[in-house]
Amino acid sequence: EAQVTQNPRYLITVTGKKLTVTCSQNMNHEYMSWYRQDPGLGLRQIYYSMNVEVTDKGDVPEGYKVSRKEKRNFPLILESPSPNQTSLYFCASSLSVIYEQYFGPGTRLTVT
């Protein structure tokens, strides 16, 4: 089954404790991206990747890191999480930015 998986689905952590949210897709897609969704602010792109070893900033990259060492995986790293990073995070993949995006199920992160 074609899908995008994210782990963990739910995470409660404390300020400053480094964490990684994994994202994996099985569709051989080149384009992958991370979004955060907050009430009243909608879906905002954090980082995207056009292909392996090619990443670029989206609208709200501050406080986040990503890497794309393999085509299927695109982890999101929060080196020192802060409460303003409490949000619902979605990973997405696609053949390219102009094609339909396939979204993962989301990761609800709470930073206390």
Place this chain on the structure above:
Amino acid sequence: SQKIEQNSEALNIQEGKTATLTCNYTNYSPAYLQWYRQDPGRGPVFLLLIRENEKEKRKERLKVTFDTTLKQSLFHITASQPADSATYLCALQVHGNNRLAFGKGNQVVVIP
């Protein structure tokens, strides 16, 4: 500044009627515009994509129009059903850019 505007007020509509949603954009010149459906707590699901040289696109009971002069896309759900109740997001790719920007979404409630 760049903006994508969707009506923040929920659209309540009687079952069987046509729901029409608007997506207006400012300071973008999109080559493509996409529409997604999102249910609470879940990732967006792709519905339709329309190109700048297309005026209209249809898929089953869904219809999308794209007017680059008015900088507007309309999304129609004909013969609406309670199962169509969800939030609908428009997204556009900026010409020459590899980012995807989303509107905040418009909630539709179909009343039986």
